[in-house]
Amino acid sequence: MGKTQIAANLAIALAQAGKSTVVVDLDLGGSNLHSHLGLPNRHAGLGDYLRARTADLKDLLVETSVDGLRFIPGG
Ligand SMILES: Nc1ncnc2c1ncn2[C@@H]1O[C@H](COP(=O)(O)OP(=O)(O)O)[C@@H](O)[C@H]1O
Ligand SMILES: [Mg+2]
Numbered sequence: 001m002g003k004t005q006i007a008a009n010l011a012i013a014l015a016q017a018g019k020s021t022v023v024v025d026l027d028l029g030g031s032n033l034h035s036h037l038g039l040p041n042r043h044a045g046l047g048d049y050l051r052a053r054t055a056d057l058k059d060l061l062v063e064t065s066v067d068g069l070r071f072i073p074g075g
Contacts, residue, residue, distance in 0.1 A: 031074025
């Protein structure tokens with residue numbers, strides 16, 4: 001309860017403190033970190049990468065509305 005929300009807020013706080021930050025959604029069965037970051041769901045995520053290596057890992061990075069914060073979806 002609130003784990004993903006805490007992860008999202010910690011990532012936002014680190015980025016706002018000037019740290020270049022990447023937050024990764026590892027909840028592959030029910031990933032919803034994107035919604036906590038105000039982002040739409042995306043098809044390419046860590047699950048796709050692990051299952052089929054369909055993408056280069058760095059191509060999974062999604063820019064967020066917070067300066068210095070990027071995100072890797074779970075899906
Ligand atoms: N995008 C969002 N913005 C605000 N609250 C959210 C959002 N998504 C989920 N919540 C709510 O935040 C609470 C904690 O959710 P979450 O952190 O995803 O739980 P979990 O511990 O399962 O990861 C839940 O009550 C959920 O309804
Ligand atoms: Mg969660």
